[in-house]
Amino acid sequence: MTASQSAPSHTSALDDTVAQLTREEKASLTSGADFWHTQAIERVGIPSLMMTDGPHGLRKQEGAGDALGLGASVPSTCFPPAVGIGSAFDPDLTARVGAAIAHEAIVQDVSVVLGPGINIKRSPLCGRNFEYYSEDPLVAGVVGAGFIRGLQAEGVGGCVKHFAANNQETDRMRVSADIDERPLREIYLRAFQQVIELSHPWTVMCSYNRINGVYSSENPWLLTTVLRDEWGFDGLVMSDWGAVDNRVAGLPAGLDLEMPSSGGASPALIVAAVERGEIAESALDAAARRAVQLTRRAAERPAAGGEIDVDxxxxxxxxxxxxxxxxxxxxxxxxxxxxxxxxxxxxxxxxxxxxxxxxxxxxxxxxxxxxxxxxxxxxxxxxxxxxxxxxxxxxxxxxxxxxxxxxxxxxxxxxxxxxxxxxxxxxxxxxxxxxxxxxxxxxxxxxxxxxxxxxxxxxxxxxxxxxxxxxxxxxxxxxxxxxxxxxxxxxxxxxxxxxxx
Structure with missing residues (x-):
């Protein structure tokens, strides 16, 4: 049993932990504690976890967090971005890079690295193509799975992003990627499916854009029907930073964690929606359970500290x-x-x-x-x-x-x-x-x-x-x-x- 999979014996323990939580506490787990950390509930042993950007190195910011790289970050090894290493066609090489990034994450007390980027290079104009492996879904999926495999073998979680059809940056927070189901599955989703099935990532990050008119963060077909029911993903789904349009709609659709923190606003909306019957308590329990499961997986990581082997x-x-x-x-x-x-x-x-x-x-x-x-x-x-x-x-x-x-x-x-x-x-x-x-x-x-x-x-x-x-x-x-x-x-x-x- 690898660290990226849940052992059956853990199931009852997770359910027992969730059963001890109040509705407000469960809702608190569905939103970040701040820019980079998940919410802790110390009385039942749920710690706060830190996430940082990747995917070709560790971007742990020293001060207040921001999503666009404006704040200074601690020195870390800058490996070739995906546009380069994808051209090596070698998942074992990306696994070695993933393992090295995991070691640096452990030193910096980081539990989840936000990467790799698996989106298909639909347009040569996309400003973020350098973060994606390939125009080919098989190459992107197999190479990306290698990265996740290397990262999680060392006890640090991966986060496959940006799910899905985030193939342009211009107007990315409002645009709708309108795609028929066959090309959507064969091209845009296929790479994600490869990574999910080959490497069992701990987390998946949903994208900013709409898909066929529905925001990824509140798309039950995408986050539940395809990702969980068809592909068997058993981890946590988080939002891209600021990608949530309607948190009440997103939770039952399959969005477990909103990042960054909403300052308590989203948990309050969720509690109110449960109380008036708009969200089933079982949907809140499922999201809370996945948040707890992530902390249990991260608990198997080596203790923070040590030094990076820079050379x-x-x-x-x-x-x-x-x-x-x-x-x-x-x-x-x-x-x-x-x-x-x-x-x-x-x-x-x-x-x-x-x-x-x-x-x-x-x-x-x-x-x-x-x-x-x-x-x-x-x-x-x-x-x-x-x-x-x-x-x-x-x-x-x-x-x-x-x-x-x-x-x-x-x-x-x-x-x-x-x-x-x-x-x-x-x-x-x-x-x-x-x-x-x-x-x-x-x-x-x-x-x-x-x-x-x-x-x-x-x-x-x-x-x-x-x-x-x-x-x-x-x-x-x-x-x-x-x-x-x-x-x-x-x-x-x-x-x-x-x-x-």
Whole structure:
């Protein structure tokens, strides 16, 4: 019996605990105690549990909580986001990453990590595509199940999100995803079904949006008929933060826990609804029982404390990042480069080489324990001469105040005297985030101009991309080698050098 499953002997104990609770106490368990914690009832031994954002690292905030990554968080390992590690097609690798994140959660006294994101990449414009594994439901489900398996094997709960059909960020709190049942089941729900059946997650998070006109947080077909009755999910369903529209409708539909705290307002509404017969007492009992069950599962976790093995986790992040990289083009076997050739010269071009874009913005924003750059890693690995030119303006980088024409000319000069030019290009950090979608799939015009000019100056040009979503490659016929570097986490710079060489 794994920690992610309920033993039959626990059933009567859970029921006995719920039977000792007053109606008000049961209702209190259906709402958070604050931004990150569940409600405690000490007199019957129900502790408060802490949850934090994931999914590619631990985002435990130091002060007051917020959902969009504005508050500072404790340092933790930033592993490759799902857009990268999903391209490794290896659930065992994601299990190892999940286990490492679980160890960091234990150190920080976190019981549930909010991840992974399983939503399908329906549109290339979705601003949060970097948090999702794939366009393919089988890949997303199998890889996501690996993450849950690794996380929960260490005693930390996972939370599969965002259930379901949350495939755009623009107007996500009001939009209705209108989908016929067959594609809904075969595409949008299939990945979630894979994760539920393969890895038995402790919790599921419902999404902000409506599905066929009904909010996910109050959708009985979604949360009860499909999730519990058909797939056999036996854990707790929580809301995304602020995703509840009607709490009284949501409870009997299958929403057990509203997050964050409503300040007592929602529990009071639930109690009143039970008293007037609008909600059956049995529905409240079921939600309270699942809340108690979650605390019992979390109680098997190792005690909080200890230290993070920063070096080992950074090494795993580097391995995972290297496995995430995809070779798109390699004419004439230009790659791999020879790091031992002392006579070789390499021009490293592009501000991303020194200022990597390694994760997206929003609630998954990790404060990394360290950060490798491709410039440092290439300089260290290559026996030959390595030069650098920023090439284009990048906010927050050393080129921020540079003239675009001058920067491009410097890049061309560097490329023209090198044996190989390596251009680092991609999407700026502000382009990809929770909360809004992209408006196009183009790389910035100044970067495209640099690539075109460098390729004209040096026929041995490699382009390394940093992007969490689809981008057009109008230069694909002008360069012999293209490497898709996605968003690779804190060790992506070293991993890129590993792959290039």
């Amino acid at each position: 080992a986790h950074h090494a795993l992040a580097r391995e995972a990042a290297g496995r995430s990289i995809v070779l798109l083009k390699n004419e004439g076997d230009l790659l791999p480069l020879d790091p031992k050739d002392a006579a070789a010269s390499f021009a490293v071009i592009g501000a991303f080489a020194k200022h990597p874009c390694y994760q997206g913005a929003g609630s998954s924003l990790i404060n990394p324990t360290r950060l490798d750059t491709a410039w440092d890693a290439i300089s260290e690995a290559a026996a030959g001469t390595v030069t650098y030119a920023p090439g284009f303006v990048l906010a927050g980088a050393d080129s921020a105040n540079g003239d675009p024409d001058t920067l491009r000319e410097e890049a061309v000069a560097a490329a023209g005297t090198a044996d190989v030019a390596i251009v680092f290009a991609g999407l700026p950090a502000a382009a990809e985030s929770e909360g809004y979608d992209r408006t196009d799939i183009d790389l910035p015009a100044d970067q495209l101009a640099v690539i075109e000019a460098v390729a004209a100056a040096n026929p041995r040009t490699v382009v390394v991309l940093s992007n969490g979503g689809v981008v057009l490659l109008p230069f694909r016929g002008a360069v012999p080698a293209i490497v898709e570097g996605w968003l690779l986490g804190q060790a992506g710079g070293s991993a890129t050098a590993d792959v290039l060489f």
